Amino acid sequence: MAEMTPMMKQYLEVKNNYKDCLVLFRLGDFYETFLDDAKLVSNELQIVLTSRNGVPMAGVPYHSINGYLKKLVDAGHKVAICEQTEDPALAKGLVKREVTRVVTPGTIVEDELLPEAENNYIIAIGKSGEFFIIVLADVSTGEVIISEAEDLISLKDFIVASQPSQVLLRESLKDLKKEIAGVTSSMVELIEDWHFALSSGINYVKEFYSIASIDHLELDDKQVEVLGALFKYLETINFSPLKHLSLPRILKKTDSMQLDASTVENLNLFRLERKGSLFEILDETTTGMGKRRLRQWLLSPLTDRHKIDERLDVVHALYSDRHLLDELREYFHSVYDIERITSRLSTDRITPRDLQSLRTSLTVLPYIKELISNETAFDRLRERLELFPSELELLRRSIVDEPSSSIGDGNVIRKGFDAQLDSLRDLLDNSVEKIRAIETSEKKSTGIPSLKVKFNKVFGYFLEVPKSQSGKVPESYTRKQTLVNSERYITPELKEFEDKILSANEKIQSLEKALFLCVCSQLMNSLQRLKDAAIVLSEIDALQSLSLVARKYNYCRPRFSVDGSARISNSRHPIVERFVPDFTPNDISMDSSENFFIVTGPNMSGKSTFIRQVALLSIMAQMGSFIPAKDAMLPIYDRVFTRIGARDELASGKSTFLVEMMETATILSKATEDSLVILDEVGRGTSTFDGISIAWAVSEFIYEAIGCHTIFATHFTELTELSSMYPGIKNKTARIVETEKGIIFLHKVINGVANSSHGIEVAKLAGVPETVLSRAKEILRVISKQSALDKAVRVLTAEDLREIRQSKKGKMNRNQISLF
Numbered sequence: 001m002a003e004m005t006p007m008m009k010q011y012l013e014v015k016n017n018y019k020d021c022l023v024l025f026r027l028g029d030f031y032e033t034f035l036d037d038a039k040l041v042s043n044e045l046q047i048v049l050t051s052r053n054g055v056p057m058a059g060v061p062y063h064s065i066n067g068y069l070k071k072l073v074d075a076g077h078k079v080a081i082c083e084q085t086e087d088p089a090l091a092k093g094l095v096k097r098e099v100t101r102v103v104t105p106g107t108i109v110e111d112e113l114l115p116e117a118e119n120n121y122i123i124a125i126g127k128s129g130e131f132f133i134i135v136l137a138d139v140s141t142g143e144v145i146i147s148e149a150e151d152l153i154s155l156k157d158f159i160v161a162s163q164p165s166q167v168l169l170r171e172s173l174k175d176l177k178k179e180i181a182g183v184t185s186s187m188v189e190l191i192e193d194w195h196f197a198l199s200s201g202i203n204y205v206k207e208f209y210s211i212a213s214i215d216h217l218e219l220d221d222k223q224v225e226v227l228g229a230l231f232k233y234l235e236t237i238n239f240s241p242l243k244h245l246s247l248p249r250i251l252k253k254t255d256s257m258q259l260d261a262s263t264v265e266n267l268n269l270f271r272l273e274r275k276g277s278l279f280e281i282l283d284e285t286t287t288g289m290g291k292r293r294l295r296q297w298l299l300s301p302l303t304d305r306h307k308i309d310e311r312l313d314v315v316h317a318l319y320s321d322r323h324l325l326d327e328l329r330e331y332f333h334s335v336y337d338i339e340r341i342t343s344r345l346s347t348d349r350i351t352p353r354d355l356q357s358l359r360t361s362l363t364v365l366p367y368i369k370e371l372i373s374n375e376t377a378f379d380r381l382r383e384r385l386e387l388f389p390s391e392l393e394l395l396r397r398s399i400v401d402e403p404s405s406s407i408g409d410g411n412v413i414r415k416g417f418d419a420q421l422d423s424l425r426d427l428l429d430n431s432v433e434k435i436r437a438i439e440t441s442e443k444k445s446t447g448i449p450s451l452k453v454k455f456n457k458v459f460g461y462f463l464e465v466p467k468s469q470s471g472k473v474p475e476s477y478t479r480k481q482t483l484v485n486s487e488r489y490i491t492p493e494l495k496e497f498e499d500k501i502l503s504a505n506e507k508i509q510s511l512e513k514a515l516f517l518c519v520c521s522q523l524m525n526s527l528q529r530l531k532d533a534a535i536v537l538s539e540i541d542a543l544q545s546l547s548l549v550a551r552k553y554n555y556c557r558p559r560f561s562v563d564g565s566a567r568i569s570n571s572r573h574p575i576v577e578r579f580v581p582d583f584t585p586n587d588i589s590m591d592s593s594e595n596f597f598i599v600t601g602p603n604m605s606g607k608s609t610f611i612r613q614v615a616l617l618s619i620m621a622q623m624g625s626f627i628p629a630k631d632a633m634l635p636i637y638d639r640v641f642t643r644i645g646a647r648d649e650l651a652s653g654k655s656t657f658l659v660e661m662m663e664t665a666t667i668l669s670k671a672t673e674d675s676l677v678i679l680d681e682v683g684r685g686t687s688t689f690d691g692i693s694i695a696w697a698v699s700e701f702i703y704e705a706i707g708c709h710t711i712f713a714t715h716f717t718e719l720t721e722l723s724s725m726y727p728g729i730k731n732k733t734a735r736i737v738e739t740e741k742g743i744i745f746l747h748k749v750i751n752g753v754a755n756s757s758h759g760i761e762v763a764k765l766a767g768v769p770e771t772v773l774s775r776a777k778e779i780l781r782v783i784s785k786q787s788a789l790d791k792a793v794r795v796l797t798a799e800d801l802r803e804i805r806q807s808k809k810g811k812m813n814r815n816q817i818s819l820f
């Protein structure tokens with residue numbers, strides 16, 4: 001390497017303070033990276049690696065920084081932005097540079113870097129005894145939530161369900177880093193334990209919320225420690241406390257249904273690689289904040305009947321009045337993402353266009369409030385929805401109709417808002433006339449009709465007089481240049497005018513900036529009220545979306561039973577019905593006397609669709625949505641559990657069967673009598689004997705020790721024997737008709753047991769060669785005659801089973817169950 005330049009020394013000092021970050025170092029119109037950072041960045045961004053004085057270097061133009069920043073942050077890097085903090089033109093020697101911001105995946109607020117429909121959560125994790133304390137914040141919306149998880153499984157479920165962009169893990173929990181990294185693609189960072197000290201935690205929480213005491217937040221010490229650690233981290237990243245964060249909301253488990261990771265995945269609540277998700281079907285929101293609210297509701301359906309009905313009442317009101325719904329949607333097209341705009345306001349990343357969007361949104365607020373004023377279902381929302389006349393007035397007076405995208409380009413502050421700005425603009429606008437006026441008056445006073453005012457870069461403005469007339473020039477003229485045929489002069493008046501013009505542009509820019517900041521700081525006084533309005537609007541948007549979907553797909557309003565029974569007629573699967581032309585509806589009826597269904601049927605007969613449908617309908621109903629059915633009475637479930645499909649976690653060394661059994665063990669230990677359990681093919685991942693035995697024992701345990709509504713789809717027809725032993729276990733089958741040409745699937749779920757699996761028929765449908773099919777049939781004939789399993793189960797279904805049952809009665813204790 002050649003001798004180190006002063007600039008390189010400056011860079012290395014910065015880099016030394018931000019070792020864990022990629023440092024983007026502002027150099028003129030570029031952000032440059034050097035040394036190892038440059039190699040990495042050139043690789044990640046596919047940009048050319050060059051060198052400067054032998055030092056590897058890679059850079060990106062400053063005006064397109066956001067796109068590159070997104071790629072780097074998405075790839076899991078922390079990026080420190082090092083700006084030039086003085087004007088290079090005025091700098092004596094090396095330009096001053098400082099890191100003004102550190103960007104991490106969980107702390108971004110710029111709209112163009114964030115997905116509209118999703119929250120951008122950063123999670124901090126600590127521990128209190130056996131429990132994990134989780135603090136979740138979305139810096140882009142200001143939301144702060146505190147929750148807890150009783151064990152590692154619940155913690156992982158929470159992480160999968162909330163899909164954070166960044167996880168901060170207390171150093172002493174570092175052994176869990178691998179487990180957590182296994183369930184999320186987000187950045188997982190260890191935070192030293194001292195960040196979690198109680199005394200500094202209390203100070204950070206006070207500082208962030210500008211409060212003298214934290215008593216009224218009703219947090220325990222451990223929660224304060226984790227909250228404080230997160231706030232400390234955010235301050236380090238942002239270089240100042242974030243004033244827009246809302247007070248922490250404590251997520252009580254009893255308020256909402258907890259959906260574990262596998263349920264969210266199994267039921268296709270959100271888009272995976274596969275086609276169609278429930279969210280996509282329910283999402284007819286018009287704003288980003290509405291989308292995020294809907295997503296949150298889908299992830300945590302309510303368990304409080306009153307709160308569910310409050311949402312359903314609004315959905316119902318809009319569902320029944322098409323005109324009202326249409327008009328409301330019309331207004332909502334003018335509502336912008338105020339939640340994120342206000343967050344940008346308090347993090348100094350607000351743009352003039354944001355203020356334009358805020359103004360448009362505030363303009364329609366009174367109309368929205370008026371529109372919903374005649375509907376009692378909206379009473380609570382309307383009461384919470386404030387109007388902002390003075391803020392609106394300020395925005396109308398201060399910001400032009402269509403401001404430029406960033407401050408500094410001019411065209412932001414409206415005429416009439418500031419006298420000094422107006423006169424500067426007048427000066428620019430009228431400069432041509434002013435020049436002509438000077439010219440005319442000089443012609444007159446000198447009596448030189450051919451005198452002209454001209455401009456060039458060297459002398460600026462000057463007066464040009466033909467040589468023949470130079471004798472008439474007054475003393476106040478100062479000669480600047482002599483040409484062949486003419487003389488050029490300046491006058492004090494012309495010089496003063498020139499100074500004004502040349503500095504007017506600069507002044508306009510800095511004045512606009514100052515006025516813009518002044519408007520922003522006035523709006524900051526209304527920050528919390530604006531954030532509250534954003535929450536109400538996001539709820540209305542989510543509710544109108546549910547109404548529109550209910551109308552569009554002919555859903556019905558669910559009612560809730562008091563005795564815990566479920567009776568649904570003509571229910572449909574909300575996602576599958578969108579993709580098959582003639583969906584066959586099915587009835588479901590469960591109560592305390594019949595609460596466990598074993599569903600058998602050939603492959604492709606519709607078993608999985610049916611059992612998922614029951615779970616989906618409950619989730620939809622409890623989030624406050626209408627559901628695809630003709631009529632529905634449902635219990636309020638405390639949780640919905642699903643154990644479906646084959647999944648392995650090869651990365652963490654877990655086989656398909658191990659994962660299946662771990663999920664089953666979780667259900668057995670966590671389900672209560674108020675839960676809904678959906679099981680698909682439990683026991684399939686091992687040998688048939690082991691599989692049936694496990695499936696049998698699991699079913700008995702759920703039926704006897706838990707007693708919750710359960711639907712179990714299986715190919716083990718042997719399990720249907722359970723119905724002869726337990727009165728509440730019933731057999732259901734998806735009907736088929738056998739014809740000469742093959743089987744026809746009716747997809748109708750009726751009482752009864754499937755005759756056979758018809759697996760070979762389905763193999764035929766799939767195009768397996770005829771020779772393989774006929775050989776399979778021969779083998780099946782032999783095996784089914786000799787099946788020791790069949791014999792065993794046949795023996796079991798007689799006296800033995802009754803005996804086993806008798807001997808087991810009373811012994812079954814849920815706390816003793818442990819599959820591992």
Ligand SMILES: Nc1ncnc2c1ncn2[C@@H]1O[C@H](COP(=O)(O)OP(=O)(O)OP(=O)(O)O)[C@@H](O)[C@H]1O
Nearest residue numbers: 580582583584602603604605606607608609610747
């Ligand atoms: N009620 C229904 N009405 C119309 N079509 C349906 C219905 N239920 C299922 N189907 C169609 O049948 C296909 C197979 O359904 P599903 O996966 O539920 O069968 P299955 O019995 O669980 O099969 P397997 O045992 O092989 O897992 C679905 O993809 C869908 O196209």
